[in-house]
Amino acid sequence: MKAVVLAGGEATRLRPLTCNIAKTMVPVLNHAFLEHVFGYLKKHNVSDVILALGRQSDQLQSYFGDGSDFDIKIVYSVEDFPMGTAGAVKNAERFLDSSFIVFNGDVFTDIDVTAMMNLHQEKKASVSIALTLVENPTIYGVVETDEKGRVKRFIEKPSWDKVTTNMINAGIYILEPGILNYIAPEAFSMFEHDVFPALLDKGDAIFGYSSDAYWIDIGTPEKYLRLNHDLLHRHISDEGVRFEGESVIHPAAQIEGPVIIGEGSFVGKNSIIKGPTVMGARCRVEEFAFIEGSVLWQNCRVGKEARLRNCVVASNCHIGDEAEVLDNCVLGDNVRIGNGNKLAKGIRIWPNKAIEPSAISF
Numbered sequence: 506m507k508a509v510v511l512a513g514g515e516a517t518r519l520r521p522l523t524c525n526i527a528k529t530m531v532p533v534l535n536h537a538f539l540e541h542v543f544g545y546l547k548k549h550n551v552s553d554v555i556l557a558l559g560r561q562s563d564q565l566q567s568y569f570g571d572g573s574d575f576d577i578k579i580v581y582s583v584e585d586f587p588m589g590t591a592g593a594v595k596n597a598e599r600f601l602d603s604s605f606i607v608f609n610g611d612v613f614t615d616i617d618v619t620a621m622m623n624l625h626q627e628k629k630a631s632v633s634i635a636l637t638l639v640e641n642p643t644i645y646g647v648v649e650t651d652e653k654g655r656v657k658r659f660i661e662k663p664s665w666d667k668v669t670t671n672m673i674n675a676g677i678y679i680l681e682p683g684i685l686n687y688i689a690p691e692a693f694s695m696f697e698h699d700v701f702p703a704l705l706d707k708g709d710a711i712f713g714y715s716s717d718a719y720w721i722d723i724g725t726p727e728k729y730l731r732l733n734h735d736l737l738h739r740h741i742s743d744e745g746v747r748f749e750g751e752s753v754i755h756p757a758a759q760i761e762g763p764v765i766i767g768e769g770s771f772v773g774k775n776s777i778i779k780g781p782t783v784m785g786a787r788c789r790v791e792e793f794a795f796i797e798g799s800v801l802w803q804n805c806r807v808g809k810e811a812r813l814r815n816c817v818v819a820s821n822c823h824i825g826d827e828a829e830v831l832d833n834c835v836l837g838d839n840v841r842i843g844n845g846n847k848l849a850k851g852i853r854i855w856p857n858k859a860i861e862p863s864a865i866s867f
């Protein structure tokens with residue numbers, strides 16, 4: 506079974522985390538997001554992945570190579586310009602000959618795509634779309650189905666007055682290769698705006714596969730943080746601490762799981778780290794610092810008596826002594842927060858910024 510993984514979007518909503526790194530590469534539990542996607546696909550007997558990429562293709566190709574390090578076969582389909590979700594799949598046509606999966610590369614889910622494939626075959630569908638229930642459908646593609654599961658209408662990002670159901674497109678499709686004939690070559694086109702509505706007009710058999718399994722799209726920092734929290738709770742017990750290599754932890758430091766500490770880290774005297782928290786490699790937490798519910802990438806320093814709560818801190822950041830970074834704040838790479846500075850309420854700081862006053866030298 507083959508899957509086309511769409512990973513060529515601009516990822517503007519996830520900035521500043523995606524200023525220097527592709528959305529599909531952001532670390533989740535210290536592994537590139539796509540590694541989790543590959544794990545999921547392998548569980549469902551997908552052995553071949555076609556990565557459909559745009560601008561950041563070099564970064565992904567040099568990290569994933571031919572996939573052998575990740576136990577999956579990867580080929581690349583690189584676009585000269587953003588071709589849209591359907592245009593990207595058309596561009597990969599040479600790799601596709603039988604029923605295949607299309608997977609939005611920013612989705613983490615437990616949806617049973619094997620069962621979805623069985624239903625697809627049973628219904629003799631030309632397209633199947635995985636569906637999931639959400640609270641706010643206006644930021645997704647709303648999918649109306651009849652009592653037999655046949656899709657009646659597809660409305661991408663509807664305003665509230667057009668919302669007739671909370672069932673949305675979960676970003677996983679099974680397609681018959683014949684569908685590729687309805688996508689213009691060398692042109693921008695979207696499944697959501699162009700292909701699905703046109704197929705419905707034509708009377709093609711599009712079926713929905715509804716699931717209440719875990720599903721999240723990591724399109725915003727809040728959802729990225731939530732996925733990290735959910736997976737920490739899933740993989741590590743409430744008391745559990747996972748050390749990913751040698752680290753130095755002061756005996757008077759307190760760590761309450763679920764926590765992951767990347768290799769080569771240092772956790773100083775009387776500091777407290779409370780889960781769900783993940784720290785990347787070579788982080789340094791000074792005395793009396795307090796960290797809770799946060800995600801830190803690698804090479805970060807958290808100063809003496811600094812406080813981090815429910816925030817995301819990208820690589821190489823320095824948080825000054827007694828500084829605070831709270832509630833959904835997001836720091837891009839190489840950000841310096843000066844001693845005693847306080848950030849709260851979802852402030853986002855772009856890479857390489859220094860928030861003064863910065864009395865210490867790093």
Ligand code: GDD
Nearest residue numbers: 511512513514557587588589593610611645646674676722
């Ligand atoms: N190769 C390639 N080329 N990939 C693209 C392109 C492109 O031009 N444009 C977008 N993608 C990829 C993105 O990288 C992402 O993995 C996926 O396609 C979906 O794009 P998003 O930009 O994340 O779309 P969205 O989240 O607003 O909406 C889509 O996903 C929702 C579920 O998460 C739609 O499919 C909605 O209908 C759906 O509900």
Ligand code: MG
Nearest residue numbers: 609611722724
């Ligand atoms: Mg998305």
